[in-house]
Amino acid sequence: MMSFTLMVLQLLALLAIAPLFDGIARKLRAKYQARHGVPIMQTYYDMYKLISRGRVMPTHANPLYKYVPFILVATSAAMFCALPIMYAGTESIGYSDVFVLLYLGAFFKFVYSAAAVDSANPFAGVSASRETMLGVYVEPIIMLSLCVVVFSFGTSSMPEIKNFINEGGYVKPSIVVAGIAFLWAMYVETGRKPYDLAEAEQELQEGLLSEYSGRDLALIQTSLLLKQFSMLGFFLLLFIPSCGNAVFDLVLFIALAGALYILAIFIDNFSPRYKMISSLKTNVLTPTLIAALGAVLYILGV
Secondary structure, eight states, rough: HHHHHHEEEHHHHHHHHHHHHHHHHEEEEEHHHTTOOOOOOOHHHHHHHHHOOOOOOOOOOOOOGGHHHHHHHHHHHHHHHHHHHHTTTTTTOTSSSSSHHHHHHHHHHHHHHHHHTTOHHHHHHHHHHHHHHHHHHHHHHHHHHHHHHHHHHHHOBBBHHHHHHTTTTTSSHHHHHHHHHHHHHHHHTTTTSSOOOGGGGGGGGGGGTTTTOHHHHHHHHHHHHHHHHHHHHHHHHHHOOOOOOOOHHHHHHHHHHHHHHHHHHHHHSSSOOHHHHHHHHHHHHHHHHHHHHHHHHHHHTO
16 A cells, blocks of 8 residues: 555656656757747646647547547556656565566557557658657667566566665676666657657657647647656666665656756757668667677676
8 A cells, every 4th residue: 555655646746747847858959949949837838728628539530549648648657657766665566567667668659659540640650650660679679678687686576676776786787788778778768869850740759649639639748758757767767776765766766867858858959860760770780789788798697
């Protein structure tokens, strides 16, 4: 019961603060592009405006289409609750597991892409194909990095892994190398350049949302924020130690995740732009080799 309460508290804390980091990121992006930009509270205003509006659906969409926003919010919330930010060291719960979070992420991607295809919007269909392609390239790196962590600690339970990390387990060379590849994968999962272009969001990552509006769009944008912070939290929980105090751990986690979220804006503005296929072919090779190196170091016992 204690773990469930802490899970709810950490979820509510993120829902309250995540739009602020998004607003700061939008403001910084505008500044680097020599624009005035929106107020840092703009994401809150946008969410409030969208929630107050009604719902529309494509004429030929499946009945399931209208439930997708709720499914995505529930899935992303479950992903974040699976992270043992506040409750490591409390009673063990099987739900907080590396593979549970991994499967929830894959399910989120599947539902997100399927809804886009179901809308029959051409932009949404192309974007869904692109989203699936990203998963094909990135997920092997995620799996290889996670295998190093799971085999090194002999468990896939995230509270247990977090306790091992707090005891200094993260200093093993194989864990550090795997963490570098894993951080790259989490960056891609947050949808940043060169894997998404801010100037072409409607045609690329945001194309999946072309047919959504009003409350549905607000729910999906909330789920995307939750997913992005869940991915960043996945890295932080597996590779960065914490102090063991529930409240301080939550504050530290939100600060670190928010810093990584905002740091991505600098990469956004200074990274080159590539075509989708050429970008993946050139950029995926390096993190794949890094993840493979981490696996080799583990096999050598380093």
